[in-house]
Amino acid sequence: MIQLDKVHLQRGIKVLFNNADLTIHPGQKWGLIGANGTGKSSLFKLLTGELHEDAGHCKIPKYWKISHMAQEVGTSQQDALNYVIDGDAELREVENAIENSQDDGQQLAKFYGQMEHIDGYTAASRAQRLLVGLGFSTEDESRAINDFSGGWRIRLNLAKALMCRSDLLLLDEPTNHLDLDATLWLEQWLQSYDGTLLIISHDRDFLDNVVQAIASLENTLICSYVGNYSAYERQRAERLAQQSAAHSKQQVRIAEIEDFVRRFRAKATKAKQAQSRLKELERMEKIAPAHIDSPFSFRFPEPEKIPQNLIHLSEATIGYKTEDGDVPLASKINLGILDSTRIGLLGHNGAGKSTLIKTLANMQPLLAGDRTEGTHLNIGYFAQHQLEALDLEASCALHLQRLNEKASEQEIRNFLGGFGFQGDRAFEGIRHFSGGEKARLALAIVAWQKPNLLILDEPTNHLDLEMRHALTLALQAFNGALVVVSHDRHLLKNTVDSFVLVDDGKVTAFDGTLEDYQSWLAAKDQQVTPTSSQQALNPSASDDSPADKNTDKKAQRQSAAAQREKLKPLTNALKKLEKQIDQLQSKLNQVEQDLAAPKLYESGNTKLPALIKEQSELRQSIEE
Known part of the structure; x- marks a missing residue:
């Protein structure tokens, strides 16, 4: 687990952390929030080892692989797909080892085994899925990094961070350059991520749907809150609401929101949207006290004239x-x-x-x-x-x-x-x-x-x-x-x-x-449409199913024959597929029998690399 114990960190004359404590257990997803300059990025640097605490202890398991989304935008002629694949550093190490071990059969067998173990043969398809999810087109995969604008290069940095098979994933404002569609995709990806996650984000809905705890940087301390961002707001609102000095300001803010609710209710025409909207506004009333100490409070001035x-x-x-x-x-x-x-x-x-x-x-x-x-x-x-x-x-x-x-x-x-x-x-x-x-x-x-x-x-x-x-x-x-x-x-x-x-x-x-x-x-x-096999499982959905329960047996036989005729292409395809699998399995058995020969592993044997590669390709083909 990650543990900060009475950590003190100072940058120049500014104290960022003083006796700060934080404990994060493996597999947990945390949101990191705080005003600008309170130390969010510095905390990330503590975890990656770029900074060291002045006092106290910052502990993180030594064997953990850490993936960190880079914020800087570099220049390169490398294509986008390979740039993202570079995020899997272990894969690149194994590829390099294979290239440098062509004359050593035993080492080559070892590295090909590692390649299969880390799912290296699917790296390109995994990287392609990440790029598509983040809004890139198929044509973008072969474009040079230099061809993309700054915002799209940040997206590539995000894809590269996600490509790493990490134990700890650190993301700093990952949605900043994403549109809504890509944000929704990233949200789903992170929900299924099984490592430990720490996110700096100013997108409250994104935090609500991804994290299970909040670390708030307040007055050189790290305050932990159980639950997502909305839960944090409620807990903080309850605490601040008890402070009488802020009471009058709270009432003004709540009155403004209530006025907007009345205006919206008066003009709402679509019941479903209105109900959803009013629920959001009522929630804003409840959490208003959590933002009383905000340094920002402005209004758009009244327009001089408003034509209809x-x-x-x-x-x-x-x-x-x-x-x-x-x-x-x-x-x-x-x-x-x-x-x-x-x-x-x-x-x-x-x-x-x-x-x-x-x-x-x-x-x-x-x-x-x-x-x-x-x-x-x-x-x-x-x-x-x-x-x-x-x-x-x-x-x-x-x-x-x-x-x-x-x-x-x-x-x-x-x-x-x-x-x-x-x-x-x-x-x-x-x-x-x-x-x-x-x-x-x-x-x-x-x-x-x-x-x-x-x-x-x-x-x-x-x-x-x-x-x-x-x-x-x-x-x-x-x-x-x-x-x-x-x-x-x-x-x-x-x-x-x-x-x-x-x-x-x-x-x-x-x-x-x-x-x-x-x-x-x-x-x-997804563009999901019913297939013939789905219709076979649900005959009532088929155009050929009897509409009348009293249909005579002849009509039933005709209907069954028609159904079999419709399924015939699927049945033939299934038989063909089974035959192909049998052929692939026979080839795999022969390759593995050849690999069992001791002479194959003698120095200078040129057949070993080809056989190991063929073995991996056959196994992958059978699984697919």
């Missing part, structure tokens, strides 16, 4: 242009954005969600059809590329002042304070800001312009849990329209009241909850 009709797409085609012509992603789109619209966009990666977002934001032209805007439309558009467009030499305050030169310094200070830029921090250059700080500034710039339509593309990337919670509350209170793409299910459940699906070249309303969408994804991926 904001944007309308009519018979629209979205996509992108290339030198070879237009590439449409979805067509015949009829979509209206009203002042009361609050929609979340769903769909597979590459289906066109971001393209639709850009089209609505007027950042990308339609390929066909019409886009009309209402008078006084004021769009607040947030996307990840806007972080790169920030002026690194300017301060947060200067970014806002450029948009409104009449604003006073105190007004700007007050506004930025809600986004966590307190005191002089608001007047420092942003060159050394973290990704999370830049994302907060980009959101502040959007809010500062008083939009009446918010169009947000993955707004929670780089944001910690407290900032995500503050953003959720701000979007609830926003008195305008909202269109959002996000892999953060908690944000979607608590800020939108309907979903739109972008899939198969169409943009349609999705009448269901996020749980329904997950079921839809599973059904679409």
Whole structure:
């Protein structure tokens, strides 16, 4: 097991841990949370041996294989598939040993045995499954690492970490660059992982569905909570609710959520979605005290004017242009954005969600059809590329002042304070800001312009849990329209009241909850249809089964004959398969008989490698 006993760790003048204790048993799945700078990444480095405790003891079994998701983005001409396979270091060692033992029969036999023991012959197919699950196409497998953007290289790092057959898996923000589909796939993969898991994540729904305990870094200590993130919130809320100093602030926050519940209840039209949404909002009321000490508290200012009709797409085609012509992603789109619209966009990666977002934001032209805007439309558009467009030499305050030169310094200070830029921090250059700080500034710039339509593309990337919670509350209170793409299910459940699906070249309303969408994804991926063998097991489902119980015996015989005729191809295929297995088994018996010959293992015998390889291939063919 992992055990931290009275650990003290200091980086420079900052004390991260002081008498910190933590015990994690084998096979447990833990979530690691805490404000930025409290030591989450440093704890990972303690476990991997990159850092050493200044006092106390950090114990971890010496024989454990540790897999750690790298955050840095390297450059390489290596193809994606082999990059992921490199995650299985033991496999690469065995492959190298086989290559260097061609003249030593006994050693070669040993290493081929190891290759089979570690399931090395299926490495490529295992790596391919990881890549597909994380959103890569078949063509991507042969592309060089350098051909991918930074976000996709991080996905490759994640796949490489999952490829390792580890005892301890350390994941630092694994969902940060994933879309919703890939997040759901990763969630299922981790649920079936049988090693010990420690995750740093700001995705509360992801933590809820994966971990069974929370380690919260608080005031140089590691506080352990039994249960998932929601259980942690409830326990912390109960503790903080007893502190009278925070009582009045709690009541204000709860009143705001209750007001949003009333507004939603009044306009809810779809019973299933309404019931699911109200349940989420009621839960938010209960856990509100857990976030009273959050450093973030902001609102989107009241829009100056809100026209009823904001944007309308009519018979629209979205996509992108290339030198070879237009590439449409979805067509015949009829979509209206009203002042009361609050929609979340769903769909597979590459289906066109971001393209639709850009089209609505007027950042990308339609390929066909019409886009009309209402008078006084004021769009607040947030996307990840806007972080790169920030002026690194300017301060947060200067970014806002450029948009409104009449604003006073105190007004700007007050506004930025809600986004966590307190005191002089608001007047420092942003060159050394973290990704999370830049994302907060980009959101502040959007809010500062008083939009009446918010169009947000993955707004929670780089944001910690407290900032995500503050953003959720701000979007609830926003008195305008909202269109959002996000892999953060908690944000979607608590800020939108309907979903739109972008899939198969169409943009349609999705009448269901996020749980329904997950079921839809599973059904679409599997595309399960009844086979003739299934019909044989369930004759009542067959078109040839008698509809009338009083059918005479002749009709029954005809029906049975027809059923046998339908099953004939399956029966013949089964017989052919059995014959092939018998032939393979005979070959395997002969190979194993040849391998029993002592002379085969004499130095310089060239037949041994080929026989061992043939043995492994025959065994694999029989199993398949």
